[in-house]
Amino acid sequence: MLRPMGLDLTFEFSESGGKAGPSAAQPPAVTQVRLRREWIRYQDSEGKDVILDFARRRLIEVDEAARTYVDESLYPIVGFRHMELPNRDHIHSVITAGGGDASDFAPIMTEHHLSVLDPERKRTIDGVKPTGLGGRLRSVFSKPARSDITVESTQGHTVFSIAEGRRLFAYSEGGKSVEPDIARRFVQFLRYRFYGHPLILERLASEGSIPREIRQDACHPQGxxxxxxxxxxxxxxxxxxxxxxxxxxxxxxTPRESPEIDSALERVTLGEVPNPEEVMARRMAEAEESAEAGRRLEMVLTLFELSLETGDKLPGFGEAIQRDPDVQVRRLVDALTRQPNNEAEARAQAATYVELREPAGRKAHVLGTFEATTRRLLRELDEARALLLKAIEGNPFLAGAYKDLGDLYLGGYEARLAWLCWEAARRLAPELSLVNDIRAWEERLATEHPEYF
Known part of the structure; x- marks a missing residue:
């Protein structure tokens, strides 16, 4: 039985234009790519040593000198590109409406620069154009419909262009024949490192070879x-x-520009998480203490905190607080159960949470997670983020706050930070109902963009 083999590739890599200017070119550099059936290793645009671990769907950045590594989800990469596609379409429509040159944001260019296909547009790609007199005659008489991406065989290269004649991608014909799994991994390297239109990359993968030369119009997906x-x-x-x-x-x-969340994420991601049974015992003791002292709102918020920490729902808790006669508890329950129908009602709800901060006592940070939801409805995103960060400062193991904070970061296109927050939430409380939509989002990305995995 033959033992499966991988490939180590050495490329000469050069780039012209880009940050150096339209006429500038960087000197050629040597880069290595390791292709295996379950992982790829290469250097990214910043020179970082990157591993794409497809078995675990993880992005790993290795620092050989320090003997350290960063381990994050693969989903933020495709998640950002998926979200950015309609955003680029909006930019295209705005520029077009203003009479400007929107060609760089044309939908097919956006698909190329993000390496994500918009299935609604039903893109098409040519076969290789026939050569020789007989082939040209057949082409003239058959009059095939024009595809979105044209393909020509020119001087030993397969060249892909859009209808306007702009070249997107070209690769030399022939090349090193490889097994289908390795060919697919090589194309995934291109997709993650240099992007490229999905239909072109699919065509290259089907060739079953690694070209001797590739030339590509490239653009970082963030701009x-x-x-x-x-x-x-x-x-x-x-x-x-x-x-x-x-x-x-x-x-x-990885240190980020959000030091207020960095330490909390590091503590939850790399350290030990609290034992759920110990958390339950501690919160029940706190709730009893608050009740005996007559601090009913603080007691209720303590039990909410337990749910946000572990995902546990205390039997009968919802019915009990509905019957609680305490005025402050009644105001909290009313705010939690009444969905605002307009801005005025949302502002009134937010004002209620603000007024309850003092009677909330040592559990005001839990109240802040509820207020953050209302602030999001009001599009007061900075305020919502500040409230959630304050909640995590009060309790660094508050899974629900990490989930909501991740939602906010994703809305701001900070996909990697969003997934770090979500992973913190899942590590703390894997059964928390709030994390179900994270799983659903990941499943959707994997279903709609299987080429990334």
């Missing part, structure tokens, strides 16, 4: 400037298939 990337294959080494291992490395978190 301009554009550049032209050229990859020239210099060496191909067949190696035994290996399991990706990080033994001897220490996991760390």
């Amino acid at each position: 301009m400037p554009y550049s032209t990337v050229t990859l020239r294959l210099k060496a191909v080494d067949a190696v035994p298939e290996t399991v990706m291992s990080l033994d001897g490395y220490r996991r760390v978190m």
